[in-house]
Amino acid sequence: MTRLSPVSGHPLEGSPEAVAGLVQAVLDAIANQGVWLLPIHDQAGAIRDFEVCAASPEARDIRDRAGKELVGLRTIEAYPGVAGSPLWDAYLRVMETGEPEDVDPYVHREDGGGVPALSTYGVRLAPLQGGLLVSWVRHDREERLSARLLHTERLGHLGWGHWNLITGEAEWSDQLYVIHGRDPAEGPFALEHYREIAHPDDVPIVEHALMTLGGSGGPHEFDIRIRVGDEYRHIRATAEVTRDVEGRPVEIHGVVQDVTDWRRTADELAEVTQRLEEESQLTARLQSIILPMQDSVPGLQLGVRYFPAETAPLGGDWYQAIHLDHGEALLAVGDVAGHGLAAASAMAKLRHAITGLAFADHDPAQILVALNRLLRRMRPDVLATSVVAHYRMKDRTLRWTHAGHPPMLLVRGSRVHRLLHPGVLLGVFEDVSYSCAEMQLEPDDLLLMFTDGLIERPGRDLFEGLDILSAAIAGTVPKVPPQDRVAAVMEALAPSNTGDDTCILVARILPNSLEVF
Numbered sequence: 001m002t003r004l005s006p007v008s009g010h011p012l013e014g015s016p017e018a019v020a021g022l023v024q025a026v027l028d029a030i031a032n033q034g035v036w037l038l039p040i041h042d043q044a045g046a047i048r049d050f051e052v053c054a055a056s057p058e059a060r061d062i063r064d065r066a067g068k069e070l071v072g073l074r075t076i077e078a079y080p081g082v083a084g085s086p087l088w089d090a091y092l093r094v095m096e097t098g099e100p101e102d103v104d105p106y107v108h109r110e111d112g113g114g115v116p117a118l119s120t121y122g123v124r125l126a127p128l129q130g131g132l133l134v135s136w137v138r139h140d141r142e143e144r145l146s147a148r149l150l151h152t153e154r155l156g157h158l159g160w161g162h163w164n165l166i167t168g169e170a171e172w173s174d175q176l177y178v179i180h181g182r183d184p185a186e187g188p189f190a191l192e193h194y195r196e197i198a199h200p201d202d203v204p205i206v207e208h209a210l211m212t213l214g215g216s217g218g219p220h221e222f223d224i225r226i227r228v229g230d231e232y233r234h235i236r237a238t239a240e241v242t243r244d245v246e247g248r249p250v251e252i253h254g255v256v257q258d259v260t261d262w263r264r265t266a267d268e269l270a271e272v273t274q275r276l277e278e279e280s281q282l283t284a285r286l287q288s289i290i291l292p293m294q295d296s297v298p299g300l301q302l303g304v305r306y307f308p309a310e311t312a313p314l315g316g317d318w319y320q321a322i323h324l325d326h327g328e329a330l331l332a333v334g335d336v337a338g339h340g341l342a343a344a345s346a347m348a349k350l351r352h353a354i355t356g357l358a359f360a361d362h363d364p365a366q367i368l369v370a371l372n373r374l375l376r377r378m379r380p381d382v383l384a385t386s387v388v389a390h391y392r393m394k395d396r397t398l399r400w401t402h403a404g405h406p407p408m409l410l411v412r413g414s415r416v417h418r419l420l421h422p423g424v425l426l427g428v429f430e431d432v433s434y435s436c437a438e439m440q441l442e443p444d445d446l447l448l449m450f451t452d453g454l455i456e457r458p459g460r461d462l463f464e465g466l467d468i469l470s471a472a473i474a475g476t477v478p479k480v481p482p483q484d485r486v487a488a489v490m491e492a493l494a495p496s497n498t499g500d501d502t503c504i505l506v507a508r509i510l511p512n513s514l515e516v517f
Contacts, residue, residue, distance in 0.1 A: 019129055024054035033059045034135040035070060036128060039095060047092060050075045050132065062108065062115050064167065081109040090125055091132060100126040105139060113246045114166050157258040158356075163191055165249050179235065179258045181228040191252065199225035199232055213241050213252060221377070223259070234260045238377075262352075266345060297323045299393035301508040303486040307453065307495045315501030316343030316384070317451045318351045322358050327393040330358040332367075333449040333505050334386035335405065346379045350426075354388070364388040364401045365434040368423065372403070375427040384426040387449055396441040396509060401434045406455065406462065409470065411446035411489075414478045416470040443511035444482040446489065448473070453495045453502030465496060482508070 023036045037050035055070040062079070075091075076083050085108075090101045104122035120139045125132055159176030163169075170188035177184045180197075194206045202224040212220045219240040225232040239254035296302070304319050316336025323329055332354055336347045353374055357367045367388050375384060387408055389400035400408065404425030410417040421437040441447075455465030472492055480488045486506050495502040 020053040023129070023133075027054050027056035027059075030056055031058055032056055032135050033137065034133060035059055036131055036133055037075065037091075038131040040074065047095060049077065050091065053131070062110055062119055063112075079108070080111055085109075087123060090123075094125045094127055094132060098127045100124065111245055113244045113248060114250065115244055116242050116250055117245045157261070158255060159257075160253070160255050161188060162251050162253045163188075164251050176256060179228075179233070179256055180226070194224070194226070197226045199227070201225075209237070209239065213239055214249065233258055234263045262348070265348070269344060297321055297329045297507075299327065299510055300329060300391070301483075301486050301510060303490045303504075303506040305490055305493075305504045307498075307502040307504075309453075309501045310498045316347040317453070317501045317503040318347045319449070319503045319505045320351055320354055321505065321507070322355060324358060329391045329393070330354070330364075330388070331391065331447070331449060331505060331507060332386060332388045333405070333451060333503050334384055335451040335503075336382060336384040338382065343382070346375065346382045346384065349374065349378060350384060350386070363436060364390055364399055365436050368401060368403045368426065368434045369432060372426045372429075372432050376430055380427070382427055385452075386426060389447070389449075391441075391507075396443075397438060398441055398447075399436045399438045401436045403434065406450065406452055406466070409448040409473065410441075411448065411473055411477055411485075412442060414474055416474050418466065418470075441509050443509055444485075445509045446477070446485060447505075447507045447509075448489065449503075449505040449507075450493075451501070451503045453497045453500035454493060454504060455496055456500065457496040460496075469493075482511075 020036070027034055027036065034056045035052045036054040038053050039047045040049040040051055042048045052070045052073045052075075055067055057067045059070055060066045061070060061073075065073075075088075082088050085106070087103050087106050087108075090103050093099075094101050102122070102124055106121045106123050108119045108121060110117055110119070121136045122139060123134065123136045125134055127133075157175075157179070159173045159179050161170060161172040161176050168190075170190065172184075172188040174184070176188075182189070191210060195203055198206050205222050205224050209220055209222045219238055221236065221238045223234065223236045225234055236257045236259045237254055239252055241249045242251040242253065244250050300321075302321055304321070306317065306319070309315055316338060318334050318336075320332045321329065334347070334350055336343045336350065350371055353371060354367060357370050362370065368386065371384075371386065375382060385403055385405040387400065387402045387405040389398055389408065391398050400419065401421050401423055403423045407421075408419040410419055419437070419439075421435070423434045424432050452462065455462060455469050457465060473489055476488050476492045477485050486508050489506050490504065493504055
């Protein structure tokens with residue numbers, strides 16, 4: 001963010017009013033949020049408050065007072081939460097030392113009604129003409145993440161909005177206008193407008209959501225159909241109320257996702273299940289819908305394979321390999337417990353979500369935290385495992401973590417190593433955390449990710465299955481040149497448990513990957 005800087009040189013001559021006028025003229029010419037404060041002393045000479053003597057037109061406080069409306073306000077009187085805070089301590093230090101300071105972040109606690117109880121700012125303090133020049137940015141309104149958020153919203157068909165219940169103002173993200181087919185020039189509409197655009201059968205859902213948010217406050221999730229142009233689109237909305245310290249609703253924040261395509265896919269899955277009787281036809285069709293052919297990823301030679309269970313063609317195993325920006329890639333394999341449409345549906349949610357999270361620059365640990373929250377919110381009856389790895393091609397660095405999943409295998413030369421970094425299963429607990437392990441790979445290294453159907457067999461320990469798998473790979477790799485090893489390993493592997501579906505992902509580190517990037 002741009003910050004105001006201290007003015008050096010000789011003090012300005014003239015009355016305080018003249019100095020304030022000059023400072024105000026400077027503040028009028030800038031686009032920052034800034035004010036000039038003069039100290040107010042008690043009889044003993046100690047500073048007991050500060051008064052706003054000049055304010056930039058862009059300056060806006062927690063109660064939406066702006067510009068010259070701020071002039072004359074006293075800090076402690078207007079914002080009691082500042083008293084005794086780190087910001088107040090910084091005010092006094094800058095007045096004493098004459099050295100500028102940054103207070104970032106500063107979490108402001110508001111004790112009055114009608115505004116959010118907590119707000120976060122970045123504040124810059126600088127001495128100026130016997131007072132303080134204070135500039136700030138409210139972090140929840142910053143634009144520094146706008147490009148990344150827009151990328152994530154577009155990939156996930158997501159948009160966000162918030163509605164101020166005190167002022168009636170509303171703000172939407174760009175993607176929310178796209179979801180509603182609305183011209184941004186028209187601005188956001190009020191929440192009540194959903195009654196008019198909802199499918200007649202879904203109006204009671206809208207009424208229930210508005211009543212719930214006004215009562216308990218949420219978070220509340222609901223699915224409705226809305227009219228966009230000449231068609232109805234399916235949206236999923238999650239909304240929550242921000243309250244003041246007296247418990248009164250202040251703002252409603254909502255996230256909306258266009259799930260029309262997902263619903264069409266779900267309908268297609270149901271139709272495929274109903275119409276196709278031959279197992280081979282069903283499996284081929286589902287593979288094309290849920291697990292399409294994997295795109296190429298620069299710097300890596302990839303091989304993927306999916307083996308459906310013999311007794312239940314619809315399963316929850318999945319893989320993903322994504323080429324990210326700046327020569328980076330995300331590799332993942334996961335397993336949703338169970339079979340049938342429920343497992344396939346949960347699997348599709350996780351696999352699609354990981355794409356948006358990867359492009360939002362989340363590391364593997366953050367991705368697993370987000371997937372756990374998604375599963376707990378949308379499918380609390382389902383458990384899943386996963387291994388997620390991030391590969392940076394410029395220095396061949398691999399960062400990875402697991403959620404209750406079998407370890408990755410690293411094949412280097414003729415030796416097979418287990419990359420162990422365990423974490424709790426997805427969907428077990430509401431709040432979980434994960435950590436990442438990191439290592440540097442070498443040219444022609446092979447990474448093998450798989451689900452437990454590859455090593456699991458009734459009556460056999462999983463570690464015994466790992467030993468058998470490692471021996472099979474170690475006996476295969478030395479017999480073929482590096483460029484043929486992915487295919488050779490894929491050919492040598494077969495599920496141990498044909499009653500469970502199995503996913504396999506093999507990645508070879510290309511020798512010239514450093515030069516490409």
